[in-house]
Amino acid sequence: xxxxxxxxxxLHKRFGEIEVLKGVDLAMNKGEVVSIIGSSGSGKTTxxxxxxxxxxxxxxxxxxxxxxxxxxxxxGRRVRRREKEIALQRAMTGMAFQQFNLFPHMTALKNxxxxxxxxxxxxxxxxxxxxxxWLERVGLLDRRHHYPGQLSGGQQQRVAIARAIAMAPKxxxxxxVTSALxxxxxxxxxxxxxxxxxxxxxxxxxxxxxxxxxxxxxAVVFMHEGRIGEQGAPAEMFRQPKTERLADFLRNAxx
Amino acid sequence: MELQQFLSEVxxxxxALIAGLGNTLAISALAIVAGTLLGIxxxxxxxxxxxxxxxxTRLYTDFLRGTPVFVLILAxxxxxxxIGVQLTAFQAGTFALALFCSSHVGxxxxxxxxxxxKGQVEAAKSIGLTFPQTFLHVLMPQALRQILPTWVNVxxxxxxxxxxxxxxxVVELLLAVQQVIARNFMSLExxxxxxxxxxxxxxxxxxxxxxxxxxxxxxx
Amino acid sequence: MDYNFNFGVVWRNFDLLLSGLALxxxxxxxxxxxxxxxxxxxxxxxxxxxxxxxxxxxxxVTAIRNTPILVIIxxxxxxxxxxxxxxxxxxxxxxxxxxxxxxxxxxxxxxxxVALPAGLREAGxxxxxxxxxxxxxxxxxxxxxxxxxxLSNNFISLFKDTSLAAAIAVPELTFYARKINVESFRVIxxxxxxxxxxxxxxxxIAALLRQAERRLAIPA
Numbered sequence: 286x287x288x289x290x291x292x293x294x295x296l297h298k299r300f301g302e303i304e305v306l307k308g309v310d311l312a313m314n315k316g317e318v319v320s321i322i323g324s325s326g327s328g329k330t331t332x333x334x335x336x337x338x339x340x341x342x343x344x345x346x347x348x349x350x351x352x353x354x355x356x357x358x359x360x361g362r363r364v365r366r367r368e369k370e371i372a373l374q375r376a377m378t379g380m381a382f383q384q385f386n387l388f389p390h391m392t393a394l395k396n397x398x399x400x401x402x403x404x405x406x407x408x409x410x411x412x413x414x415x416x417x418x419w420l421e422r423v424g425l426l427d428r429r430h431h432y433p434g435q436l437s438g439g440q441q442q443r444v445a446i447a448r449a450i451a452m453a454p455k456x457x458x459x460x461x462v463t464s465a466l467x468x469x470x471x472x473x474x475x476x477x478x479x480x481x482x483x484x485x486x487x488x489x490x491x492x493x494x495x496x497x498x499x500x501x502x503x504a505v506v507f508m509h510e511g512r513i514g515e516q517g518a519p520a521e522m523f524r525q526p527k528t529e530r531l532a533d534f535l536r537n538a539x540x
Numbered sequence: 541m542e543l544q545q546f547l548s549e550v551x552x553x554x555x556a557l558i559a560g561l562g563n564t565l566a567i568s569a570l571a572i573v574a575g576t577l578l579g580i581x582x583x584x585x586x587x588x589x590x591x592x593x594x595x596x597t598r599l600y601t602d603f604l605r606g607t608p609v610f611v612l613i614l615a616x617x618x619x620x621x622x623i624g625v626q627l628t629a630f631q632a633g634t635f636a637l638a639l640f641c642s643s644h645v646g647x648x649x650x651x652x653x654x655x656x657x658k659g660q661v662e663a664a665k666s667i668g669l670t671f672p673q674t675f676l677h678v679l680m681p682q683a684l685r686q687i688l689p690t691w692v693n694v695x696x697x698x699x700x701x702x703x704x705x706x707x708x709x710v711v712e713l714l715l716a717v718q719q720v721i722a723r724n725f726m727s728l729e730x731x732x733x734x735x736x737x738x739x740x741x742x743x744x745x746x747x748x749x750x751x752x753x754x755x756x757x758x759x760x
Numbered sequence: 761m762d763y764n765f766n767f768g769v770v771w772r773n774f775d776l777l778l779s780g781l782a783l784x785x786x787x788x789x790x791x792x793x794x795x796x797x798x799x800x801x802x803x804x805x806x807x808x809x810x811x812x813x814x815x816x817x818x819x820x821v822t823a824i825r826n827t828p829i830l831v832i833i834x835x836x837x838x839x840x841x842x843x844x845x846x847x848x849x850x851x852x853x854x855x856x857x858x859x860x861x862x863x864x865x866x867x868x869x870x871x872x873x874v875a876l877p878a879g880l881r882e883a884g885x886x887x888x889x890x891x892x893x894x895x896x897x898x899x900x901x902x903x904x905x906x907x908x909x910x911l912s913n914n915f916i917s918l919f920k921d922t923s924l925a926a927a928i929a930v931p932e933l934t935f936y937a938r939k940i941n942v943e944s945f946r947v948i949x950x951x952x953x954x955x956x957x958x959x960x961x962x963x964x965i966a967a968l969l970r971q972a973e974r975r976l977a978i979p980a
Contacts, residue, residue, distance in 0.1 A: 339882050368890055376888025386879035390901050390978050399897060400887035434980030445883075452887055606959030608923035611934055614941075615951035622947045623763060700828035707927055714831060727839040735827045735835070742826035 288351055290315045290487055291336070291456055296345035298331055305331045307511035308345070313456070318488045320498035320519075323508035324534060329491040330383075332508070333458045336489070337380045338371050349377055349455060376404050379449030383461040385441040387433040393420060393444045394429040397451050405452070419447040423477050439470030443477055450481065457481065459490040495538050499523050507531045546729045553720040560716025561737060567634050567702045567712060568741075572695050574634075575641020582642055583649025597646065604643035609701045612636040617708045633705035637698055644694045645687075652686040653679060685756055692749030696742040703738075713737060769944040770953050773936065780933035781957055784922035787854060787932065792865075792915050794858035799865025806870045817866065824863035829921055832856045837928045853925045861918055868914065872907040873899070905976055912969035916962050923958070933957060 291313040298306040305328045313319055321329045334340045336347055338355040344363075347354040354374050356363045366374070388396050397416035401407045407415070420426045423443040425436075433441050442462055449457060459478060463471045475497050482488060482501050492498050498505055499519045506516040507530075515522065515531050526532040550557070586597040604612065616636040620627050627635065656679055664674040706715035717734040721727045770777075805817035824832070836852040847855060876899060884894035926935035937954035941947055 337886055339885060372885070372888050372890040372893075375885055378886075380883075380886040382879055382883060382886075384877070384879050386877070386883035388880065388883070388898055388902070390905060399884075400889065403893055403897065404888035432979040434978060448883075448887065602963075603955070603959055606920075606962040607955040608920035608934065608958055610923040610926070611937070611951070611955055611958060614934070614938060615955060618941055618947045619951055622945075696826065700826075700830075703828040703830040704924075706830070714828070714834075718834070721838075727835075728842045731831060731835040731839045735823075735831045738828050738831065739823060739826040743822075746826075 289313055290317075290350060291489070292346070292348045292351075293332075293336075294346045296332070296335065296342055296347060298328075298335055298340060298342045305511055306335070306342070309508075309511075309513055311506065311513065313487065313489065315455075315487055316485045317503045318482045318486075318501055319490070319504045319506060320502040321489065321491045321506045321508055322493075322495065322498060322534070322538075323514070327508040328511045329508050330460055333380070333460050333489065333491055336456075337378050337458055338375055339380075341365070349374075352377075372404070376400070376452055377454055378456045378458055379452055379454035380458045381442070381446050381449050381460065381462045383464050385433070385438070385445045385465070387441050387445055387448070389433050392430050392432055393425060393436070393447075396433070396444055397448045400448065400452050415451055416447070419451045420444070422450075422480075423447045424473075437470060438466045439473045442466065442474045446474075446477055446481075450486075455487065457486055457488045459488065459492070461491050461493060463492070463494060493538070495523070495535070507534065509534075546726060549720070549724050549726060549729075550733065553716075553723075556716050556720060557713070560711055560713040563630070563711060563716075564699070564702050564713040565741070567630070567637065567705060567710070568695075568699045570634050571637035571641055571698050571702070575638040575698070576645050576691070578638065578642035579645025580649060582646025583653065586646055586650040587653045601643040601647050604639055605647065609637070609640050610704050610707070612640055613701075613704050613708060629705065629708045629710045633702075633708055633710055637701055637705075640701065641694060641698050644697075645691065648687045648690045648694070649683060652683040655686065656682055685753075685758070688749060688753050688756070692745060695749075696745055699738065699741050699745065763948065765949060766946060767949045767953070769946050770940065770949045773940050774953075776936045776940075777933055777954065777957060780931060780936040781961060783930070784919060784925070784932040785961070787850070787857065787922045787925060787930075788915060788919040790854050791857035791861050792911075792918055794854070795861025795865050795914075795918075796911075798858065798862030799869050802862065802866040803869030803873055806866065807873050821863045821866050824860060825867075829856065829860050830924055830927060832860055833924055833927060849925075849928050849930050853928060853930055857918060857921060860921070861914065864914055864917075865911075868907050868910045869903065871910075872903040875906065876903055902978075905978060908969075908973045908976065912966065912973070915969070916965055919962065919965065920958065 289312040291311070293309055293311040296306050296309040297304065309328070309332060311319075321332065323329050331340060335342045336349075336354065341355065352374070355371055356365055358364075387393075388399065391399065394413065394416050397419060398409075398412045401412035401415060402409060405412075417426060417429060420429050423446060425440060425443055425447070428436060428440060428444075433444070436444065446462070462478070463474050466474065471494070475494065478488070478490070479497075479501055490498070490502075502519045504516060505519045505522045507514045507522065507528075509530050515526065515528050517527075522531070523535065526535060582597050582601065585593050586601070589597065607615075613633050613636040616639070617629060617632040620632050620635075660678055660682075661674060664678045669677070702712055703714040705712050706718065709715070711719070714734055717730050721730050724730075802817040802820060805813040806821075808814060833853060833856045836847065836856045837849065840847065840852065880898050880902060881894050884898045885891070889897065922932055923934040925932050926938060929935065933954060937950050941950045944950070
């Protein structure tokens with residue numbers, strides 16, 4: 286079997302006294318869609334943020350395509366990479382946030398174009414064409430000159446996804462992308478995510494939408510108190526949980 | 541040694557410096573107290589007065605806040621004597637600072653009073669309080685807590701503004717220091733001393749304000 | 761009060777007053793421009809992880825904000841030459857005002873930076889921008905728009921503070937008003953016109969800046 290696209294080994298992360306990740310191992314192949322479920326405080330979001338180096342991690346390895354993220358090993362010692370390098374590594378993964386985090390002072394189009402011009406160094410017309418293609422893909426081409434403040438939550442999240450995808454990441458990270466949305470806006474965003482999955486995009490999602498996780502994932506990971514509690518194919522996970530904890534969690538979760 | 545020389549110069553000038561410091565404190569205290577009392581009236585008129593009174597207080601505060609303090613001081617100093625009000629430079633300058641203070645206190649008090657939810661007045665009415673009672677027991681205690689931090693800022697502005705009286709010949713701290721410098725030419729050291737003393741006064745004011753804030757803060 | 765108003769001499773010297781007003785505006789503009797550079801640098805210092813930077817920036821802000829501007833002006837003009845730094849009247853005044861403004865603007869920018877949602881910078885990093893790029897394209901443009909109203913207030917304050925340039929004989933509005941006052945004894949007329957010029961200018965600046973704020977506002 287070939288090298289996995291994402292490989293996490295023995296990942297540890299502390300915030301001061303509190304250890305949030307207590308040794309996480311995870312591997313993902315290209316084209317896989319993995320959903321992380323678990324109660325709040327179990328470390329799901331922190332795991333995603335470490336993969337994108339929005340948080341430094343304290344121990345262990347995160348590697349994408351065999352390249353260690355954020356740190357390199359120098360004779361057995363972990364050395365933090367330079368900011369410039371980390372910035373380029375971040376561009377290998379795309380991230381969609383719970384709160385969208387669109388740039389409020391830029392139109393939808395400019396939001397998508399910024400990374401293309403400033404990180405990928407595309408010229409303006411090329412970036413604009415690409416940005417328009419992705420906005421069209423998420424169904425918002427007609428809103429490209431709107432500012433985030435003029436868009437609904439669902440529309441903002443779709444622009445945010447287009448902004449991340451346009452960078453052609455090897456791996457997309459979705460952090461509870463529907464949690465901040467009104468119920469009637471959830472589906473328009475999930476449909477976009479489902480479409481990307483159908484295209485074969487490699488995706489790691491943190492989600493509370495159990496039905497969606499069940500339908501879209503090739504594997505589901507249940508996190509509990511900073512560790513992986515259980516993982517497997519969605520059908521088994523949801524129908525025959527092996528651990529009492531997962532069974533408990535699923536009883537209280539909404540479908 | 542230079543430090544020794546500076547300290548001995550300070551010692552020689554101690555009486556003049558202490559007198560100047562005393563004047564600065566007196567000017568500031570008088571202006572702050574008088575200005576605050578006047579400002580409370582202005583704030584009340586601006587919030588609860590009839591339409592005409594509100595327009596007048598608006599003009600009053602806008603005019604005083606739009607004019608530089610220095611111009612206010614010069615204007616009071618020159619104009620009052622021409623219209624037959626004989627004031628010393630000390631009195632005219634302090635009066636100007638008090639006017640300046642009143643316009644700011646009036647404005648922040650108006651803001652604080654208007655920010656109190658209407659429901660408070662209605663609740664007071666419904667338990668049978670008259671407006672003066674409502675004002676005294678319900679509105680003012682809230683408004684005063686609210687304006688305390690800004691009021692301390694205004695007070696420090698007054699202390700700093702008191703230096704401008706030196707220009708109309710009031711021997712407060714800054715002019716006292718300048719007179720000392722004229723004798724010994726140690727401008728660097730003595731301006732530093734002046735700055736440091738003002739810093740101490742304002743720092744003390746700020747601490748006092750923080751202390752009061754904590755003391756009157758409502759438990760949450 | 762028997763005072764006969766006669767604005768003749770004031771009108772005859774009106775162009776002098778206007779030239780003084782223009783100089784004041786120019787001084788305020790240059791000072792706030794330099795002050796913004798100081799303020800931005802120190803504001804980033806105040807939110808940085810480096811303890812020394814944070815301490816230095818907050819010492820600057822606390823010291824300058826509690827020192828009267830007149831002390832700084834006199835220090836720059838009369839005491840700096842003792843250190844071998846000889847500045848002209850205008851240069852030393854602009855330096856003083858810029859240093860003074862820098863302290864206030866540091867607070868404005870710091871508050872603006874702290875108020876930004878963390879997600880703004882993070883979303884930039886997530887698409888691969890470096891810290892410097894995220895600052896330049898995201899943090900700064902959004903923060904500057906948010907603090908524009910405070911910047912406007914500071915500019916108006918600074919404009920009023922330019923009246924203090926008269927203390928070292930820089931020929932701005934207050935300087936000419938004093939001159940006309942002393943030469944003509946048309947005391948009330950002179951100060952009334954001078955005050956009104958300040959008040960009106962403040963109004964116009966405020967209106968223009970509000971207009972600019974509206975045009976630069978992020979559509980919502």
